[in-house]
Amino acid sequence: MNKLLISLLVSIGLTGVAHAAGDAAAGQAKTATCAACHSADGNSVVGNFPKLAGQGEKYLLKQLNDIKSGARVVPEMTGMLNNMSEQDLADIAAFFASKKTQLGQAAEDQIELGQKIWRAGVAEKGVAACTACHGPTGNGIDSAAYPKLSGQHAQYVESTLNKFAKGERENDPASMMRDIASKMSAQEMKAVSQYVQGLH
Template sequence: MNKLLISLLVSIGITGVAHAAGDATAGQGKTAVCTACHSADGNSVVGNFPKLAGQGEKYLLKQMLEIKSGVRSVPEMTGLLDNLNEQDLADIAAFFASKNVQLGQAAADQVEAGQKIWRAGVADKGVAACTACHGPNGKGIDSAAYPSLSGQHAQYVESTLKKFASGDRNNDPANMMRDIASKMSEAEMKAVSQYVQGLH
């Protein structure tokens, strides 16, 4: 399973679609629409809104383009990106990618179970290790538009896993996250979500 994921990662990285290059300085002046939920530096203070700080530029741009086009449904963002063009979105992505994520702390009783899933997956269920796509330290693989999870809010990660499992979120390449999340129990989702919140 891991060999399959790695070869898919390589092929996506090689064949990725080129987008406009972002300008972080220009992006700072375009983030007013983002700050209410994600904070001025991209470190949201509310657990259900993702931290954007330190996130991969390519990943952020992909998500914003898909939210704007309707490929990814995020009701809270309906209409917010309508007046921004691709260059604007690329600049915003570059700005948040340039910021440092503020790490959280994992719940002590979830670290051992979460770390095991992160590093080894759940073999008897066919759940691949999270490190295959998100890296050992959770920094992601931006060339393949795979997100950084290091320091991300546990509440947001757990909610996202549940959305992938149910199919409510379906913008993952080759159904990868839907396949993985659908095999996980809620306890496993909670443990790995807590683990990444403190991962660095």
């Protein structure tokens, strides 16, 4: 058993080394088309486009690769990554990860319920606390490619939860988010989405 565990850890380590290291400076020149929806620094001003600024580099790279391969379907990005290399994607991820997220503000009438779900989940439905994977202040766990949600647009978060709940987005590890979102009510999704918009 120990030999199996050691070989697995070595394998994971070697896989990690094989990935291209991102160069933020090189990435800036490759993000000209990204700016139309996500803004030049990754702080999109439109609620249905996610803020990429300050997002974990590993998470961003996974999403870019998933979008390119079709594992994650984003109609607005169809074909945009087709001619980009692994290095290009790594550079773009590094660039946006190096930027600072502009924080938003939560709707006051949603904070109490949103905070409760964020910190404790919804025990009677088997919904885990969001802090388990996204951290107390919403900064995510980049080593595990769990995204930062602090300051993210509420509109985008709510839309994403709905897509997970309906199975329209399927690139979550071990169906974690699909399982969680499918147990949440529309009001719970709205409240926690508003809460993370102002979380920092």
